[in-house]
Amino acid sequence: MPAIRNLSRAVKQVLQKPGCGCQIAILPVRCLGFSPRQVTSDASFHSVSFSETDHPRVLITGGLGQLGVGLAKLLRKHFGKNNVILSDIRKPPDSVFYSGPFIYSDILDYKNLREIVVNNRITWLFHYSALLSAVGEANVPLARSVNITGLHNILDIAAEHGLRLFVPSTIGAFGPTSPRNPTPDLCVQRPRTIYGVSKVHAELMGEYYHYRYGLDFRCLRYPGIISADTQPGGGTTDYAVQIFHDAVKMGKFQCNLKPDTRLPMMYINDCLRATLEVMEAPSERLSMRTYNISAMSFTPEQLVQEVQKHVPELQVTYNVDAVRQAIADSWPMIFDDSNARQDWGWKHEYDLPELVNTMFSFLGSVSPISRIARIN
Numbered sequence: 001m002p003a004i005r006n007l008s009r010a011v012k013q014v015l016q017k018p019g020c021g022c023q024i025a026i027l028p029v030r031c032l033g034f035s036p037r038q039v040t041s042d043a044s045f046h047s048v049s050f051s052e053t054d055h056p057r058v059l060i061t062g063g064l065g066q067l068g069v070g071l072a073k074l075l076r077k078h079f080g081k082n083n084v085i086l087s088d089i090r091k092p093p094d095s096v097f098y099s100g101p102f103i104y105s106d107i108l109d110y111k112n113l114r115e116i117v118v119n120n121r122i123t124w125l126f127h128y129s130a131l132l133s134a135v136g137e138a139n140v141p142l143a144r145s146v147n148i149t150g151l152h153n154i155l156d157i158a159a160e161h162g163l164r165l166f167v168p169s170t171i172g173a174f175g176p177t178s179p180r181n182p183t184p185d186l187c188v189q190r191p192r193t194i195y196g197v198s199k200v201h202a203e204l205m206g207e208y209y210h211y212r213y214g215l216d217f218r219c220l221r222y223p224g225i226i227s228a229d230t231q232p233g234g235g236t237t238d239y240a241v242q243i244f245h246d247a248v249k250m251g252k253f254q255c256n257l258k259p260d261t262r263l264p265m266m267y268i269n270d271c272l273r274a275t276l277e278v279m280e281a282p283s284e285r286l287s288m289r290t291y292n293i294s295a296m297s298f299t300p301e302q303l304v305q306e307v308q309k310h311v312p313e314l315q316v317t318y319n320v321d322a323v324r325q326a327i328a329d330s331w332p333m334i335f336d337d338s339n340a341r342q343d344w345g346w347k348h349e350y351d352l353p354e355l356v357n358t359m360f361s362f363l364g365s366v367s368p369i370s371r372i373a374r375i376n
Protein backbone atom coordinates (compact mmCIF):
# COMPACT_ATOMS: atom_id res chain seq x y z
CA MET A 1 0.00 0.00 0.00
CA PRO A 2 2.33 2.80 -1.22
CA ALA A 3 -0.28 5.47 -0.51
CA ILE A 4 -0.56 4.45 3.13
CA ARG A 5 3.24 4.19 3.50
CA ASN A 6 3.54 7.64 1.99
CA LEU A 7 0.88 8.93 4.30
CA SER A 8 2.52 7.65 7.48
CA ARG A 9 5.87 9.07 6.33
CA ALA A 10 4.24 12.44 5.81
CA VAL A 11 2.50 12.26 9.19
CA LYS A 12 5.85 11.56 10.85
CA GLN A 13 7.43 14.51 9.07
CA VAL A 14 4.66 16.86 10.10
CA LEU A 15 4.78 15.65 13.67
CA GLN A 16 8.54 16.16 13.75
CA LYS A 17 8.37 19.64 12.23
CA PRO A 18 5.07 21.34 12.96
CA GLY A 19 5.32 23.87 10.14
CA CYS A 20 1.72 24.89 10.58
CA GLY A 21 2.52 26.50 13.90
CA CYS A 22 0.58 24.02 16.02
CA GLN A 23 1.88 22.44 19.21
CA ILE A 24 2.42 18.71 18.70
CA ALA A 25 0.46 17.82 21.80
CA ILE A 26 -2.66 19.56 20.56
CA LEU A 27 -2.05 19.19 16.83
CA PRO A 28 -5.41 19.51 15.13
CA VAL A 29 -5.49 17.12 12.22
CA ARG A 30 -6.86 19.85 9.94
CA CYS A 31 -3.37 21.35 9.97
CA LEU A 32 -2.11 18.34 8.04
CA GLY A 33 -2.51 19.72 4.57
CA PHE A 34 -1.12 16.82 2.54
CA SER A 35 -2.88 14.67 0.05
CA PRO A 36 -4.22 11.24 0.94
CA ARG A 37 -3.11 9.75 -2.39
CA GLN A 38 0.36 9.73 -3.85
CA VAL A 39 0.75 12.17 -6.73
CA THR A 40 3.68 12.97 -9.02
CA SER A 41 6.30 15.28 -7.57
CA ASP A 42 5.53 18.15 -9.91
CA ALA A 43 1.87 18.28 -9.03
CA SER A 44 1.00 21.45 -7.15
CA PHE A 45 -1.78 21.12 -4.62
CA HIS A 46 -4.34 23.83 -4.17
CA SER A 47 -2.97 25.62 -7.21
CA VAL A 48 -6.39 27.06 -8.03
CA SER A 49 -6.66 30.56 -6.74
CA PHE A 50 -10.26 31.10 -5.79
CA SER A 51 -11.24 34.23 -3.98
CA GLU A 52 -14.58 34.72 -2.25
CA THR A 53 -15.69 37.13 -4.97
CA ASP A 54 -15.09 34.65 -7.81
CA HIS A 55 -17.77 32.27 -8.95
CA PRO A 56 -16.96 28.65 -8.22
CA ARG A 57 -16.01 26.43 -11.16
CA VAL A 58 -18.32 23.46 -10.78
CA LEU A 59 -18.22 19.82 -11.85
CA ILE A 60 -21.30 17.59 -11.44
CA THR A 61 -20.71 13.83 -11.72
CA GLY A 62 -23.54 11.46 -12.66
CA GLY A 63 -25.31 14.53 -14.00
CA LEU A 64 -27.74 12.82 -16.39
CA GLY A 65 -29.82 11.18 -13.66
CA GLN A 66 -32.99 12.44 -12.03
CA LEU A 67 -31.30 15.31 -10.19
CA GLY A 68 -28.19 16.44 -12.09
CA VAL A 69 -29.73 18.34 -14.99
CA GLY A 70 -31.89 20.43 -12.63
CA LEU A 71 -28.89 21.11 -10.42
CA ALA A 72 -26.84 22.29 -13.41
CA LYS A 73 -29.68 24.62 -14.43
CA LEU A 74 -29.88 26.13 -10.94
CA LEU A 75 -26.11 26.53 -10.56
CA ARG A 76 -25.73 28.02 -14.05
CA LYS A 77 -28.31 30.66 -13.11
CA HIS A 78 -26.18 31.59 -10.09
CA PHE A 79 -22.64 31.15 -11.39
CA GLY A 80 -22.88 31.47 -15.16
CA LYS A 81 -23.41 28.83 -17.83
CA ASN A 82 -19.76 28.10 -18.53
CA ASN A 83 -18.80 27.75 -14.89
CA VAL A 84 -20.86 24.57 -14.47
CA ILE A 85 -19.81 21.35 -16.21
CA LEU A 86 -22.21 18.44 -16.29
CA SER A 87 -20.69 14.97 -16.70
CA ASP A 88 -21.82 11.37 -16.98
CA ILE A 89 -20.96 8.11 -18.75
CA ARG A 90 -24.15 8.23 -20.81
CA LYS A 91 -24.85 10.15 -24.02
CA PRO A 92 -26.72 13.36 -23.27
CA PRO A 93 -29.92 14.28 -25.12
CA ASP A 94 -29.62 17.32 -27.43
CA SER A 95 -31.48 19.54 -24.97
CA VAL A 96 -28.80 18.90 -22.33
CA PHE A 97 -25.82 18.92 -24.70
CA TYR A 98 -26.70 22.34 -26.10
CA SER A 99 -27.66 23.93 -22.78
CA GLY A 100 -24.10 24.18 -21.37
CA PRO A 101 -20.77 22.38 -20.98
CA PHE A 102 -21.05 18.57 -20.93
CA ILE A 103 -18.20 16.06 -20.78
CA TYR A 104 -17.76 12.31 -20.45
CA SER A 105 -16.48 11.32 -17.05
CA ASP A 106 -16.36 7.87 -15.48
CA ILE A 107 -15.79 8.24 -11.74
CA LEU A 108 -13.96 4.92 -11.73
CA ASP A 109 -11.23 6.48 -13.91
CA TYR A 110 -9.12 8.37 -11.39
CA LYS A 111 -6.65 9.88 -13.88
CA ASN A 112 -9.39 11.14 -16.15
CA LEU A 113 -11.19 12.73 -13.19
CA ARG A 114 -8.03 14.46 -12.08
CA GLU A 115 -7.40 15.74 -15.60
CA ILE A 116 -10.91 17.20 -15.76
CA VAL A 117 -10.51 18.92 -12.40
CA VAL A 118 -7.09 20.35 -13.31
CA ASN A 119 -7.85 21.39 -16.89
CA ASN A 120 -11.08 23.10 -15.94
CA ARG A 121 -9.80 24.61 -12.69
CA ILE A 122 -12.70 23.04 -10.80
CA THR A 123 -13.32 24.41 -7.29
CA TRP A 124 -16.67 22.84 -6.34
CA LEU A 125 -17.64 19.23 -7.01
CA PHE A 126 -21.16 17.82 -6.71
CA HIS A 127 -20.86 14.04 -6.71
CA TYR A 128 -24.17 12.61 -7.96
CA SER A 129 -23.04 9.33 -9.57
CA ALA A 130 -24.56 6.34 -7.78
CA LEU A 131 -26.66 3.21 -8.15
CA LEU A 132 -29.84 3.73 -6.14
CA SER A 133 -31.47 1.31 -3.70
CA ALA A 134 -33.45 -1.06 -5.93
CA VAL A 135 -30.97 -1.23 -8.84
CA GLY A 136 -28.16 -1.59 -6.31
CA GLU A 137 -29.74 -4.74 -4.89
CA ALA A 138 -30.06 -6.09 -8.44
CA ASN A 139 -26.32 -5.58 -9.12
CA VAL A 140 -24.35 -5.49 -5.88
CA PRO A 141 -20.81 -5.69 -7.42
CA LEU A 142 -21.51 -2.72 -9.69
CA ALA A 143 -23.14 -0.74 -6.85
CA ARG A 144 -20.15 -1.46 -4.63
CA SER A 145 -17.77 -0.34 -7.32
CA VAL A 146 -19.58 2.87 -8.34
CA ASN A 147 -20.79 3.87 -4.87
CA ILE A 148 -17.68 2.98 -2.88
CA THR A 149 -14.62 2.80 -5.19
CA GLY A 150 -15.93 5.77 -7.18
CA LEU A 151 -16.40 7.75 -3.97
CA HIS A 152 -12.79 7.04 -2.94
CA ASN A 153 -11.58 8.56 -6.22
CA ILE A 154 -13.75 11.61 -5.67
CA LEU A 155 -12.57 12.12 -2.09
CA ASP A 156 -8.90 11.87 -3.05
CA ILE A 157 -9.25 14.24 -6.00
CA ALA A 158 -11.20 16.71 -3.87
CA ALA A 159 -8.66 16.59 -1.04
CA GLU A 160 -5.70 16.91 -3.41
CA HIS A 161 -7.09 19.92 -5.22
CA GLY A 162 -8.69 21.74 -2.30
CA LEU A 163 -12.24 21.38 -3.66
CA ARG A 164 -15.47 22.00 -1.81
CA LEU A 165 -17.24 18.66 -2.14
CA PHE A 166 -20.94 17.86 -1.94
CA VAL A 167 -21.99 14.21 -1.67
CA PRO A 168 -25.69 13.44 -1.23
CA SER A 169 -26.70 10.81 1.26
CA THR A 170 -30.21 9.51 1.75
CA ILE A 171 -32.94 8.27 4.08
CA GLY A 172 -31.58 4.90 2.87
CA ALA A 173 -28.54 5.39 5.12
CA PHE A 174 -30.74 4.23 8.01
CA GLY A 175 -31.99 0.73 8.71
CA PRO A 176 -34.45 -1.33 10.74
CA THR A 177 -32.66 -0.66 14.03
CA SER A 178 -32.68 3.12 13.53
CA PRO A 179 -35.45 5.12 15.20
CA ARG A 180 -37.97 5.62 12.38
CA ASN A 181 -40.41 8.17 13.71
CA PRO A 182 -38.68 10.56 13.90
CA THR A 183 -35.15 9.77 12.67
CA PRO A 184 -32.56 12.22 14.06
CA ASP A 185 -29.20 13.09 12.49
CA LEU A 186 -27.23 11.03 14.95
CA CYS A 187 -28.53 7.55 15.75
CA VAL A 188 -27.93 3.89 14.92
CA GLN A 189 -27.24 3.43 11.18
CA ARG A 190 -27.28 -0.22 10.13
CA PRO A 191 -28.83 -0.19 6.64
CA ARG A 192 -29.46 -3.53 4.90
CA THR A 193 -28.94 -2.43 1.29
CA ILE A 194 -25.64 -1.98 -0.53
CA TYR A 195 -26.90 1.51 -1.38
CA GLY A 196 -27.40 2.36 2.31
CA VAL A 197 -24.11 0.80 3.36
CA SER A 198 -22.24 2.76 0.68
CA LYS A 199 -23.92 6.00 1.76
CA VAL A 200 -23.02 5.52 5.44
CA HIS A 201 -19.50 4.84 4.21
CA ALA A 202 -19.59 8.08 2.19
CA GLU A 203 -20.80 10.09 5.20
CA LEU A 204 -18.09 8.67 7.44
CA MET A 205 -15.27 8.92 4.90
CA GLY A 206 -16.23 12.50 3.98
CA GLU A 207 -16.27 13.52 7.63
CA TYR A 208 -13.02 11.68 8.24
CA TYR A 209 -11.32 13.52 5.33
CA HIS A 210 -12.72 16.77 6.69
CA TYR A 211 -11.18 16.30 10.13
CA ARG A 212 -8.04 14.52 8.89
CA TYR A 213 -7.12 16.54 5.79
CA GLY A 214 -9.29 19.66 6.03
CA LEU A 215 -11.49 18.62 3.08
CA ASP A 216 -14.50 20.95 2.83
CA PHE A 217 -17.01 18.08 2.73
CA ARG A 218 -20.74 18.81 2.87
CA CYS A 219 -23.48 16.20 2.81
CA LEU A 220 -27.28 16.22 2.95
CA ARG A 221 -29.43 13.17 3.47
CA TYR A 222 -32.13 13.57 0.85
CA PRO A 223 -35.63 12.08 1.21
CA GLY A 224 -37.24 10.48 -1.89
CA ILE A 225 -37.15 13.21 -4.56
CA ILE A 226 -40.10 13.94 -6.83
CA SER A 227 -39.65 15.65 -10.19
CA ALA A 228 -41.81 16.12 -13.28
CA ASP A 229 -39.34 16.40 -16.14
CA THR A 230 -36.76 13.75 -15.15
CA GLN A 231 -37.20 10.05 -14.41
CA PRO A 232 -35.97 8.40 -11.20
CA GLY A 233 -33.04 5.99 -11.54
CA GLY A 234 -34.35 2.81 -9.86
CA GLY A 235 -35.12 3.58 -6.23
CA THR A 236 -37.68 2.54 -3.65
CA THR A 237 -39.44 5.93 -3.72
CA ASP A 238 -39.93 5.90 -7.52
CA TYR A 239 -43.65 5.10 -7.19
CA ALA A 240 -44.24 8.68 -6.03
CA VAL A 241 -43.03 9.99 -9.39
CA GLN A 242 -44.57 7.27 -11.57
CA ILE A 243 -48.09 7.85 -10.24
CA PHE A 244 -48.21 11.32 -11.83
CA HIS A 245 -47.13 10.09 -15.27
CA ASP A 246 -49.53 7.12 -15.21
CA ALA A 247 -52.41 9.25 -13.92
CA VAL A 248 -52.02 11.70 -16.79
CA LYS A 249 -51.28 9.15 -19.53
CA MET A 250 -53.43 6.17 -18.56
CA GLY A 251 -55.78 7.08 -15.74
CA LYS A 252 -54.59 4.05 -13.79
CA PHE A 253 -51.63 3.24 -11.60
CA GLN A 254 -50.18 0.08 -10.06
CA CYS A 255 -48.29 0.81 -6.85
CA ASN A 256 -45.36 -1.44 -5.81
CA LEU A 257 -45.50 -0.46 -2.11
CA LYS A 258 -48.27 -1.16 0.42
CA PRO A 259 -50.84 1.65 0.83
CA ASP A 260 -49.70 2.53 4.37
CA THR A 261 -45.92 2.73 3.72
CA ARG A 262 -44.88 6.13 5.07
CA LEU A 263 -41.67 7.66 3.69
CA PRO A 264 -40.11 11.15 3.75
CA MET A 265 -40.36 12.88 0.34
CA MET A 266 -39.36 16.22 -1.19
CA TYR A 267 -40.03 18.21 -4.35
CA ILE A 268 -36.90 18.58 -6.50
CA ASN A 269 -36.79 22.40 -6.26
CA ASP A 270 -36.50 22.22 -2.48
CA CYS A 271 -33.82 19.54 -2.74
CA LEU A 272 -31.67 21.49 -5.20
CA ARG A 273 -32.10 24.77 -3.30
CA ALA A 274 -31.04 23.04 -0.06
CA THR A 275 -27.98 21.70 -1.87
CA LEU A 276 -26.93 25.15 -3.05
CA GLU A 277 -27.69 26.68 0.36
CA VAL A 278 -25.57 24.22 2.31
CA MET A 279 -22.70 24.67 -0.18
CA GLU A 280 -22.88 28.44 0.23
CA ALA A 281 -23.22 28.35 4.03
CA PRO A 282 -20.20 29.76 5.88
CA SER A 283 -18.22 26.93 7.46
CA GLU A 284 -18.75 28.30 10.95
CA ARG A 285 -22.53 27.81 10.57
CA LEU A 286 -22.07 24.07 10.04
CA SER A 287 -21.95 22.32 13.39
CA MET A 288 -22.01 19.03 11.47
CA ARG A 289 -20.98 17.92 7.98
CA THR A 290 -23.94 15.59 7.31
CA TYR A 291 -27.51 16.83 7.78
CA ASN A 292 -31.00 15.35 7.38
CA ILE A 293 -33.31 17.56 5.32
CA SER A 294 -37.04 17.10 5.27
CA ALA A 295 -40.19 18.52 3.71
CA MET A 296 -43.12 16.06 4.01
CA SER A 297 -43.92 12.43 4.73
CA PHE A 298 -46.78 10.51 3.17
CA THR A 299 -48.08 7.05 2.34
CA PRO A 300 -49.16 5.86 -1.12
CA GLU A 301 -52.77 6.06 -0.03
CA GLN A 302 -52.40 9.70 1.05
CA LEU A 303 -50.68 10.54 -2.24
CA VAL A 304 -53.44 8.80 -4.20
CA GLN A 305 -56.10 10.88 -2.39
CA GLU A 306 -54.30 14.09 -3.30
CA VAL A 307 -53.73 13.01 -6.91
CA GLN A 308 -57.40 12.05 -7.24
CA LYS A 309 -58.33 15.68 -6.54
CA HIS A 310 -56.83 16.37 -10.00
CA VAL A 311 -57.68 13.06 -11.67
CA PRO A 312 -60.81 11.83 -9.86
CA GLU A 313 -61.23 8.75 -12.03
CA LEU A 314 -57.69 7.48 -11.33
CA GLN A 315 -57.80 3.73 -10.62
CA VAL A 316 -55.13 2.42 -8.26
CA THR A 317 -54.15 -1.19 -7.60
CA TYR A 318 -51.42 -2.53 -5.36
CA ASN A 319 -48.91 -5.16 -6.51
CA VAL A 320 -46.26 -5.15 -3.81
CA ASP A 321 -42.63 -5.65 -4.83
CA ALA A 322 -41.08 -7.65 -1.98
CA VAL A 323 -37.58 -6.16 -2.36
CA ARG A 324 -38.76 -2.56 -2.41
CA GLN A 325 -41.26 -3.14 0.41
CA ALA A 326 -38.59 -4.64 2.68
CA ILE A 327 -36.34 -1.67 1.96
CA ALA A 328 -39.10 0.87 2.62
CA ASP A 329 -40.07 -0.88 5.87
CA SER A 330 -36.53 -0.34 7.16
CA TRP A 331 -36.31 3.36 6.26
CA PRO A 332 -37.33 6.45 8.28
CA MET A 333 -40.99 7.42 8.28
CA ILE A 334 -40.42 10.98 9.52
CA PHE A 335 -37.10 12.74 9.15
CA ASP A 336 -35.92 15.11 11.89
CA ASP A 337 -34.08 17.98 10.18
CA SER A 338 -34.04 20.41 13.11
CA ASN A 339 -30.23 20.78 12.97
CA ALA A 340 -30.31 21.92 9.32
CA ARG A 341 -33.08 24.39 10.15
CA GLN A 342 -31.19 25.75 13.12
CA ASP A 343 -27.64 25.84 11.72
CA TRP A 344 -28.00 27.18 8.20
CA GLY A 345 -31.66 28.17 8.00
CA TRP A 346 -33.09 25.28 5.97
CA LYS A 347 -36.81 25.71 5.23
CA HIS A 348 -38.86 23.69 2.75
CA GLU A 349 -41.39 25.40 0.47
CA TYR A 350 -43.39 22.48 -0.92
CA ASP A 351 -45.82 20.42 1.16
CA LEU A 352 -47.98 17.61 -0.27
CA PRO A 353 -50.80 19.70 -1.84
CA GLU A 354 -48.28 22.20 -3.27
CA LEU A 355 -46.17 19.34 -4.66
CA VAL A 356 -49.18 17.73 -6.38
CA ASN A 357 -50.39 21.05 -7.83
CA THR A 358 -46.92 21.75 -9.18
CA MET A 359 -46.52 18.29 -10.71
CA PHE A 360 -49.83 18.62 -12.51
CA SER A 361 -49.07 22.10 -13.72
CA PHE A 362 -45.97 20.59 -15.41
CA LEU A 363 -47.57 17.42 -16.70
CA GLY A 364 -51.03 18.78 -17.46
CA SER A 365 -53.85 17.94 -15.13
CA VAL A 366 -56.44 17.01 -17.76
CA SER A 367 -57.10 13.34 -17.17
CA PRO A 368 -57.38 10.91 -20.10
CA ILE A 369 -61.07 10.33 -19.50
CA SER A 370 -62.00 14.01 -19.41
CA ARG A 371 -59.77 14.52 -22.48
CA ILE A 372 -61.68 11.83 -24.40
CA ALA A 373 -64.97 13.34 -23.21
CA ARG A 374 -63.91 16.78 -24.51
CA ILE A 375 -62.82 15.38 -27.90
CA ASN A 376 -66.21 13.72 -28.33
Ligand SMILES: NC(=O)c1ccc[n+]([C@@H]2O[C@H](COP(=O)([O-])OP(=O)(O)OC[C@H]3O[C@@H](n4cnc5c(N)ncnc54)[C@H](O)[C@@H]3O)[C@@H](O)[C@H]2O)c1
Residues within 6 Å of the ligand: 061, 062, 063, 064, 065, 066, 067, 068, 087, 088, 089, 090, 105, 106, 107, 108, 127, 128, 129, 130, 131, 132, 146, 150, 168, 169, 170, 171, 221, 222, 223, 224, 225, 226, 231, 232, 233, 234, 235, 237
Ligand atom coordinates in the same frame (compact mmCIF):
# COMPACT_ATOMS: atom_id res chain seq x y z
N1 LIG B 1 -33.41 10.74 -6.50
C1 LIG B 1 -33.62 10.55 -5.22
O1 LIG B 1 -34.75 10.35 -4.75
C2 LIG B 1 -32.45 10.60 -4.28
C3 LIG B 1 -32.69 10.53 -2.90
C4 LIG B 1 -31.62 10.50 -2.03
C5 LIG B 1 -30.32 10.63 -2.51
N2 LIG B 1 -30.11 10.70 -3.84
C6 LIG B 1 -28.74 10.78 -4.31
O2 LIG B 1 -28.57 11.84 -5.22
C7 LIG B 1 -27.65 11.47 -6.25
C8 LIG B 1 -28.29 11.68 -7.61
O3 LIG B 1 -29.44 10.87 -7.64
P1 LIG B 1 -30.25 10.62 -8.99
O4 LIG B 1 -31.63 10.32 -8.56
O5 LIG B 1 -30.01 11.71 -9.97
O6 LIG B 1 -29.58 9.26 -9.48
P2 LIG B 1 -29.78 8.53 -10.89
O7 LIG B 1 -29.70 7.08 -10.65
O8 LIG B 1 -30.96 9.07 -11.58
O9 LIG B 1 -28.47 9.01 -11.67
C9 LIG B 1 -27.19 8.55 -11.34
C10 LIG B 1 -26.26 8.80 -12.52
O10 LIG B 1 -24.99 8.24 -12.22
C11 LIG B 1 -24.42 7.84 -13.44
N3 LIG B 1 -23.34 6.87 -13.25
C12 LIG B 1 -23.42 5.54 -13.01
N4 LIG B 1 -22.18 4.99 -13.01
C13 LIG B 1 -21.30 6.00 -13.23
C14 LIG B 1 -19.89 6.08 -13.36
N5 LIG B 1 -19.12 4.99 -13.25
N6 LIG B 1 -19.32 7.28 -13.59
C15 LIG B 1 -20.09 8.40 -13.70
N7 LIG B 1 -21.43 8.39 -13.61
C16 LIG B 1 -22.03 7.21 -13.38
C17 LIG B 1 -25.60 7.23 -14.21
O11 LIG B 1 -25.32 7.19 -15.59
C18 LIG B 1 -26.73 8.17 -13.83
O12 LIG B 1 -26.94 9.16 -14.81
C19 LIG B 1 -27.25 10.02 -5.95
O13 LIG B 1 -26.02 10.01 -5.28
C20 LIG B 1 -28.34 9.52 -5.05
O14 LIG B 1 -27.89 8.54 -4.17
C21 LIG B 1 -31.14 10.69 -4.73
Ligand SMILES: C[C@@H](O)[C@H](N)C(=O)O
Residues within 6 Å of the ligand: 132, 133, 134, 169, 170, 171, 172, 195, 222, 223, 224, 225, 234, 235, 236, 237, 238
Ligand atom coordinates in the same frame (compact mmCIF):
# COMPACT_ATOMS: atom_id res chain seq x y z
C1 LIG C 1 -34.46 7.59 -1.26
C2 LIG C 1 -33.45 7.57 -2.35
O1 LIG C 1 -32.17 7.44 -1.93
C3 LIG C 1 -33.78 6.93 -3.65
N1 LIG C 1 -34.88 7.61 -4.25
C4 LIG C 1 -34.12 5.46 -3.52
O2 LIG C 1 -35.28 5.17 -3.34
O3 LIG C 1 -33.26 4.65 -3.60
